Amino acid sequence: xxxxxxxxxxxxxxxxxxxxxxxxxxxxxxxxxxxxxxxxxxxxxxxxxxxxxxxxxxxxxxxxxxxxxxxxxxxxxxxxxxxxxxxxxxxxxxxxxxxxxxxxxxxxxxxxxxxxxxxxxxxxxxxxxxxxxxxxxxxxxxxxxxxxxxxxxxxxxxxxxxxxxxxxxxxxxxxxxxxxxxxxxxxxxxxxxxxxxxxxxxxxxxxxxxxxxxxxxxxxxxxxxxxxxxxxxxxxxxxxxxxxxxxxxxxxxxxxxxxxxxxxxxxxxxxxxxxxxxxxxxxxxxxxxxxxxxxxxxxxxxxxxxxxxxxxxxxxxxxxxxxxxxxxxxxx
Amino acid sequence: xxxxxxxxxxxxxxxxxxxxxxxxxxxxxxxxxxxxxxxxxxxxxxxxxxxxxxxxxxxxxxxxxxxxxxxxxxxxxxxxxxxxxxxxxxxxxxxxxxxxxxxxxxxxxxxxxxxxxxxxxxxxxxxxxxxxxxxxxxxxxxxxxxxxxxxxxxxxxxxxxxxxxxxxxxxxxxxxxxxxxxxxxxxxxxxxxxxxxxxxxxxxxxxxxxxxxxxxxxxxxxxxxxxxxxxxxxxxxxxxxxxxxxxxxxxxxxxxxxxxxxxxxxxxxxxxxxxxxxxxxxxxxxxxxxxxxxxxxxxxxxxxxxxxxxxxxxxxxxxxxxxxxxxxxxxx
Numbered sequence: 150x151x152x153x154x155x156x157x158x159x160x161x162x163x164x165x166x167x168x169x170x171x172x173x174x175x176x177x178x179x180x181x182x183x184x185x186x187x188x189x190x191x192x193x194x195x196x197x198x199x200x201x202x203x204x205x206x207x208x209x210x211x212x213x214x215x216x217x218x219x220x221x222x223x224x225x226x227x228x229x230x231x232x233x234x235x236x237x238x239x240x241x242x243x244x245x246x247x248x249x250x251x252x253x254x255x256x257x258x259x260x261x262x263x264x265x266x267x268x269x270x271x272x273x274x275x276x277x278x279x280x281x282x283x284x285x286x287x288x289x290x291x292x293x294x295x296x297x298x299x300x301x302x303x304x305x306x307x308x309x310x311x312x313x314x315x316x317x318x319x320x321x322x323x324x325x326x327x328x329x330x331x332x333x334x335x336x337x338x339x340x341x342x343x344x345x346x347x348x349x350x351x352x353x354x355x356x357x358x359x360x361x362x363x364x365x366x367x368x369x370x371x372x373x374x375x376x377x378x379x380x381x382x383x384x385x386x387x388x389x390x391x392x393x394x395x396x397x398x399x400x401x402x403x404x405x406x407x408x409x410x411x412x413x414x415x416x417x418x419x420x421x422x423x424x425x426x427x428x429x430x431x432x433x434x435x436x437x438x439x440x441x442x443x444x445x446x447x448x449x450x451x452x453x454x455x456x457x458x459x460x461x462x463x464x465x466x467x468x469x470x471x472x473x474x475x476x477x478x479x480x481x
Numbered sequence: 482x483x484x485x486x487x488x489x490x491x492x493x494x495x496x497x498x499x500x501x502x503x504x505x506x507x508x509x510x511x512x513x514x515x516x517x518x519x520x521x522x523x524x525x526x527x528x529x530x531x532x533x534x535x536x537x538x539x540x541x542x543x544x545x546x547x548x549x550x551x552x553x554x555x556x557x558x559x560x561x562x563x564x565x566x567x568x569x570x571x572x573x574x575x576x577x578x579x580x581x582x583x584x585x586x587x588x589x590x591x592x593x594x595x596x597x598x599x600x601x602x603x604x605x606x607x608x609x610x611x612x613x614x615x616x617x618x619x620x621x622x623x624x625x626x627x628x629x630x631x632x633x634x635x636x637x638x639x640x641x642x643x644x645x646x647x648x649x650x651x652x653x654x655x656x657x658x659x660x661x662x663x664x665x666x667x668x669x670x671x672x673x674x675x676x677x678x679x680x681x682x683x684x685x686x687x688x689x690x691x692x693x694x695x696x697x698x699x700x701x702x703x704x705x706x707x708x709x710x711x712x713x714x715x716x717x718x719x720x721x722x723x724x725x726x727x728x729x730x731x732x733x734x735x736x737x738x739x740x741x742x743x744x745x746x747x748x749x750x751x752x753x754x755x756x757x758x759x760x761x762x763x764x765x766x767x768x769x770x771x772x773x774x775x776x777x778x779x780x781x782x783x784x785x786x787x788x789x790x791x792x793x794x795x796x797x798x799x800x801x802x803x804x805x806x807x808x809x810x811x812x813x
Contacts, residue, residue: 340747409677413752
């Protein structure tokens, strides 16, 4: 099976007064058709910027400086932005974390869905578009869609606003949905409702989903595969259960050990000492080296992704070499 | 460290209420109704000396209002607050100033809670200057010792908040709360804005400080896994009242209130589990302006019977040290 979205050597940099911030620096990723890929990482890991690059939404002066982004065989990072634009919104849609600010406060939600339909896929008639917009509200589980069609975003709760944003994103039946922290601002019971809705819609519409999140628990329960990002790079990628149960990168291990989890309350939380490196002054060495209890001379030069198992790889010199050593490296 | 009535609970609240008028102003216009928001409605709670009492609940349940009323930063509308045996519900300004040396709070947002124009020394020294009327010179050794105690350096004393990372700023907030050697500290979403690897560092620090300084914590968080990791006992709030209160293990392993059960089921976990057996909580919490009659949870409760719709359950002991506000708690 060939990938729906293929990212190779992606680099997105932001010039700042302090220097060049390499927010994304050499990301390779494949998103397979029909899967839900989790992209997990902490603030500044580059998980959002990677997919803003895919969507062509990187804000100047930041820009994609290198790499290839192919969607269904078509290059999006090429010199002609028009080809990419035709796909964005129609074949690739996005929902953002904060539905409160992402929606237009002065426009009814119905009109916002109509606007999305009109911009990307103008149907035969206005009545037809309205019917499809109402279908979208129904699809995402908003009660009384005819009444709510005329309401403004502030009249919806946080969970309902996230549903409205999903309706706008899905209005053109995209093949790929990029959901950036779709539930991070929501209470846990509402989060469960929205994530279940997302899973149901994915199954019903045969959609591919990239779920960007900082929450490994959300990944564990909703994603087929996971890519772990750190300081602008993918450091581990593989089937979700395998990555969580047998992490091969010390950062993934550290992330798991520092995550409070109701299924592992008997385990003491183990923080990762130190801080994420400045993205301005990155050396060639492994980016996790200075926080890693297993660092050795080999970590001083650039580290490539290495295969651990089928479909599972990690950016660590020890990956695939001796799995016990990574786990034994838990710092006391 | 504590004085006065030494055996009773350190903090005890009975029938605590806090109402806000919603008759005028923006909120009322948005909600298109007047009335009273009952943020707290008959809260009963005691906090034992030396324990960490976790307080969980979703947005709007009243947990932050409870924190502010406990410290008398906001005036209660009903009920009593006792601190170390003393009724402080009506304590005057002078008495409050003395009491606040012993009761402190760490806020969620380390960016907003620190004055950007003050140095770390000024920020951390403020409680000493107010509560103990110490001059700058007299305060300095205490401030320096506390800064080192929370994992920062003396050289940081002359820096400003913007020169620190989020985790370091939270350490500054903790130093400020602890410098006057309080007995009771409220942590109000104190780690919620931090990435997990840093969050684990701060949680570890808070636990260490509690042990070493003999502190009592009220640990407020929307994150059940975090609360599960740090608490001795857990109180669950829903729509302005405490609905379950028991040792952490009991709440997490054998919750008796249907709301607690749904809340726990909604939390994503790292361990594999069958998604189909998770009970789903439909709907959203009702408005605290017009709470439902009877049990406030009954409109969302799958187990509700007639008495739940008419009679409001009170928080009562159903077994040793396990209190639940549910008519049906005796028959699980």
